[in-house]
Amino acid sequence: MISLHKLDASLAFPTPSEALTDPNGLLAFGGDLSVPRLVNSYRQGIFPWFSEGEPILWWSPDPRGVLFTGKYKSSKSLLKHIRKTTPKVTVDTSFNEVIDACSSIPRKDNGTWITAEMVDAYKRLYQAGYAHSIEVWDKERLIGGLYGVFVNNVFCGESMFSRQDNASKVAFHCLVELLKKNGVRLIDCQMQNPHLATLGCEEIPRKTFLDLLASEQEHLPLQFWTPQVLLA
Structure with a gap:
């Protein structure tokens, strides 16, 4: 037993x-x-x-799904979409709206894994400076985004949502570019899936992941999570 x-x-x-x-x-x-x-x-x-x-x-x-930011694969169609639609993308300006939107996405069993208890907890994490969000806007309307937790110089992705085609993909693309710009090498995707695999997500042994997590902890914390506009 x-x-x-x-x-x-x-x-x-x-x-x-x-x-x-x-x-x-x-x-x-x-x-x-x-x-x-x-x-x-x-x-x-x-x-x-x-x-x-x-x-x-x-x-x-075990294994763990991870994406090394240097191995991220951005599609030509997504880059074309960004040039054509010129969305506004922001960081940490509407965390509560993002997680509320993510929590409202129904699953096939008509439930959601982001419970009210989880929403409240991650809002407290955001207030404490550990949780962060990327927001995608169509004028003043929030059309997509994602949130996660940043510890040990690693971004741990949690959830994303879209209200328009490609909005969550735009959010993820801008997240990767922000992380790369600031020297962050690793995104923890937790579990790989077919969509993440197309972006460059791969599976590595849990021990390898934990060793990477420990090695990143040796670096000084990176201070670039401030409310800002990435694209406009």
């Missing part, structure tokens, strides 16, 4: 190597979504993922 770690009031996590193989990466349950616990989890390559009515579940899958 396999037993799963239950978190207590401390911020300690079991080591990711103790995660289950089925389901892939399930490491622990319980605890809370406080800012200190979330920051501690991301710094160890662990993230929360659960549905409404479930306990908080913590994951560290």
